[in-house]
Amino acid sequence: MKLGKVEFCHFLQMLALFLCLSGMNQAELSRSRSKPYFQSGRTRTKRSWVWNQFFVLEEYMGTDPLYVGKLHSDVDKGDGSIKYILSGEGASSIFIIDENTGDIHATKRLDREEQAYYTLRAQALDRLTNKPVEPESEFVIKIQDINDNEPKFLDGPYTAGVPEMSPVGTSVVQVTATDADDPTYGNSARVVYSILQGQPYFSVEPKTGVIKTALPNMDREAKDQYLLVIQAKDMVGQNGGLSGTTSVTVTLTDVNDNPPRFPRRSYQYNVPESLPVASVVARIKAADADVGPNAEMEYKIVDGDGLGVFKISVDKDTQEGIITIQKELDFEAKTSYTLRIEAANMHVDPRFLSLGPFSDMTTVKIIVEDVDEPPVFTSRLYSMVVSEAAKVGTVIGTVAAHDPDASNSPVRYSIDRNTDLERYFNIDANSGVITTAKSLDRETNAVHNITVLAMESQNPAQIGRGYVAITILDINDNAPEFAMEYETIVCENAQPGQVIQKISAIDKDDPPNGHQFYFSLTAEAANNHNFTLQDNKGDVTPYLSGAVNLY
Incomplete structure (x- = not known):
């Protein structure tokens, strides 16, 4: 006969109750001594409470109050003269006692995860005098755990990464499930992990929850993400245990296991001869299935008749090789160039060198087109x-x-x-x-x-x-000219031979060796004997001198 979850819980409750009552019957055979009790100045014989530590099964679903246990004093002769009183945590509200028999019942459903035990005090009174016949004593009612909480992944869902091509058994991430049941009692809180989705690529350690790779050579370029479903089941995974699940998204991180490859073995581009120096001729790109730094590459011209005429650099954003002109092109001098270009990874992983060189070659032919140029x-x-x-x-x-x-x-x-x-x-x-x-x-x-x-x-x-x-x-087509209009003033007492004015001349012409001027007085001025002109024989600064006659 198969039992459902509710029926199974009832079964556990009855079983625990049976064990509890059995334990109490055995305890009633033993006595625990209390301190001497003094009343009215007289010493009486020490009395004893008789009980066992009480256990109550949590989550009781019955309609009647749940029997917890029995309090009994050895002074009680069964004639109804003794009255039992209960006080402390939950007294009257949760736990009630039959004052005649000492029987204790729980009136509410209890949850161990909310409160695991209750501390109460018991008292036996003489019904007629209402005086204690036993010292007050504390006792504990412990809530017996049942498996009523499933494991929960409090940190889920999880995300994790692991390098592609990792060996089998590489740790990926650890998942942890918690169970609110009592870890010290039975197997209610002992969980076992299993993988429901994600095989055969990954596995999980049953006891630790550590997820590991289960297949070798997983390739990010083929599939880069996996969704795993991990189950945690209590009762050590046995039948009847409760379970919880979480998801784990595992991303394969990239490693440099792919070399660059040109899509074509050769390229051809036509460019006009009038293209200025530093202009872009072409962009080529080698494909690399890797990503990030693993896909970074450099280009270089390794051969061809275009060395020195063209250069190639890399665009850091697109990883393209950019071919530019270094010298002016001339269709009439050369109509085409051939370049042998290599693309190579910048960051090579030594583990994958056995796969071959992490570089590739292609040929680029550049055709120079004639342009109608000016004379x-x-x-x-x-x-x-x-x-x-x-x-x-x-x-x-x-x-x-x-x-x-x-x-x-x-x-x-x-x-x-x-x-x-x-x-x-x-x-x-x-x-x-x-x-x-x-x-x-x-x-x-x-x-x-x-x-x-x-x-x-x-x-x-x-x-x-x-x-x-x-x-x-220049030709000598300009006559000399005096440099200025001269107006000379002379004192009446000037001495003969005294220089009274220097004169100079200019010529707009520009003879190779400079000008040479010759000065003389006009015929009219030559008859005036008061003044004489001294020619410096070609000196550019001749001067005029003469004797002054006084009247």
Whole structure:
């Protein structure tokens, strides 16, 4: 016959009650001595209480009060002259006593987990005099435990991690269940752990609750998370025990057991030759099934004819290899480059070196595309000279530009009039010959800086620029001039031969070795004998002197 949970509890209650009564009957055969009792100045014979320590089964479900035990004094002859009184914890409210017989009953259902024992006091009174016939004495009613609490995981649900590829038996986490039943009585609070969900990957130690790996080489890249259900059952796992469960989420943490792998053995990218230096040409990425630091890698160009022209670096956020230009590209010089690129893990786990090298190689071919470039001058700056005496139409020099593209389109020339506002110069549109268009004056402008435009005849939008510095050579086309208007004052008592004024001259021309001036008095002034001029023979600071006549 199978018993349900309630029926089983009733069975345990009856069994405990039977044991309790049996123990009391045996105790009634023994006597525990109390101190002498004095009454009315007379000493009487020592009396004794007779009882056993009382036990009450918790969670009693019956309708009648539950019999606890019997108090009895050896002075009680059974003639009703003795009255029993109960006091202390739960007296009257939980426990009642038959004052005639000393029988104690529990009137309420008791829960050991709320209170495990009650301390009460017993007294025997003479019914006629209401005087004690025995000293008051304490006794204890203990609440007998039954298995009415299932184990509970107070810290659940659990989360834990364990490295992938861990050996069998690696500890993952410990789970703990608590049982509110009495751990000192029977097996009600003794639990056994088992795994209900999570095999064959994990196991649990029955006594300790330690969860361990049960399969070797569990691969995070195949499955990274497992949900386990752990059961704790009391009564040492025997039939009739109560159980509780909790869940454990186990995550496999990553180890570097996967090398980087390029998805393709070769790549090809087309880039225009006009791409500036430091521009990004391409992004490539090697796939790594690992995560975090285990997936970090570095790239390098190990071979190819693009060494020095291109470089590769790693994007720390995306782990991509970024190929950039280090030197200008020229389709007319080289139309393609080949790079041999390696990707390698930065953090290698020595345990997995036997799996092979933690790196991979790929080939990147870069095709340089032709771009319609503007004409290019043979020199970045042309220097030319022309005399300021040159006539209009005089040839000064020639500039030359060519189309760098394979089509080698003819070039036409012109002068940027923003740099030659007064149109001093002309250029032949076909030959690039520069000639004078106006008379030149070195004293007005000694150097002319002009910009020459070279335009593709087939694509006028493609314009190249050349720069020409034209230096004007000086000729002696300016007469000397006195540096200033002189007004000389002389004292009437000036001595003959005394210098009264120094004069100087300037010349706008610019002879190579400097100016030499010669001074003389005009014919009219030469007839005045009061003054003389002394020429310094080319000295730039001649002076005037003369004798003064007084009137």
